[in-house]
Amino acid sequence: MAFLNRVVSKVSIGSVCKLVFPSSSAALTSGLCKINQLKDNERLRFSSTAAKHKTERVKVHFIDRDGNKLTANAKIGDNLLDVIIENDIDIDGFGACEGTLACSTCHLIFKQADYDKLPDTPTDEELDMLDLAYGLEDTSRLGCQVIVTKDMKDLEVSVPAAVADARGPV
Ligand code: FES
Numbered sequence: 001m002a003f004l005n006r007v008v009s010k011v012s013i014g015s016v017c018k019l020v021f022p023s024s025s026a027a028l029t030s031g032l033c034k035i036n037q038l039k040d041n042e043r044l045r046f047s048s049t050a051a052k053h054k055t056e057r058v059k060v061h062f063i064d065r066d067g068n069k070l071t072a073n074a075k076i077g078d079n080l081l082d083v084i085i086e087n088d089i090d091i092d093g094f095g096a097c098e099g100t101l102a103c104s105t106c107h108l109i110f111k112q113a114d115y116d117k118l119p120d121t122p123t124d125e126e127l128d129m130l131d132l133a134y135g136l137e138d139t140s141r142l143g144c145q146v147i148v149t150k151d152m153k154d155l156e157v158s159v160p161a162a163v164a165d166a167r168g169p170v
Contacts, residue, residue, distance in 0.1 A: 058153040062108075064091055065159055076150055080143035080157070081106050093163040099144035101125055103165050106143035107133040108157040115139035119149055135160035 060074040060083060072087035074080070081095045097103035107130070110118070118141070122130065126145045130136060143157075 056150070058148065058150060058155075060148065060152060061154065061156040062089060062091065063156060063158040065161055069156075074148040074152065076148050078148050080108060080146045080148065083148060084143065091159055093165065094159070095144060096165055097167065101129055101142070101144065103167050104129045104133040104142060105163050105165050107135075107160055107163070108141055108143045108146070109135075109137050109160060110139040110141060110155075110157050112139055114152075114155055114157075115141070117151060118146065119151075120147075132164060133160070134162045134164035 056076045057073045058076065060072050060080070062070045062072065062084065064070055070089050070091075072083050072089055074083040075086070078086070079099065081099050083089075084091060084094060093105050095103075096105040099106070115138075122141060122145065126142050129142060130140055133140060133142075140160075
């Protein structure tokens, strides 16, 4: 029964009409099928699952080098560098390599509890780059490598006191 339900839920009324009433069927039946197909289309048009997920946001706070709290509307699925750019948050020298994992200027320091909840751990490439960052802490991450999730609502991260560009003078 569960299998049947799965199959039925994947088949639109329109496609069932085509199977049950081939092209030679009566005009009335054909008309009813067309109405049902239109209903299918409306359902698809108004289905907002994907769009809603794309635009879902949470508030994230950045503590800058002067101790100011800068609040951003972070889009779920973006990384923290994208969030800073999209929200026009002004942090001098931040994200110099534009997220290509080549500079370490997007260094951010998390609170331990937030760090522990991050859905992923840093890759070897990120750790190599973090080694070159100024003021490295146990809870440091590169903002361009941290993806915003729903659980990050009201996350507060600190920008280190200084910035070190791993690429050297550019
Ligand atoms: S922006 Fe350069 S490493 Fe993240």
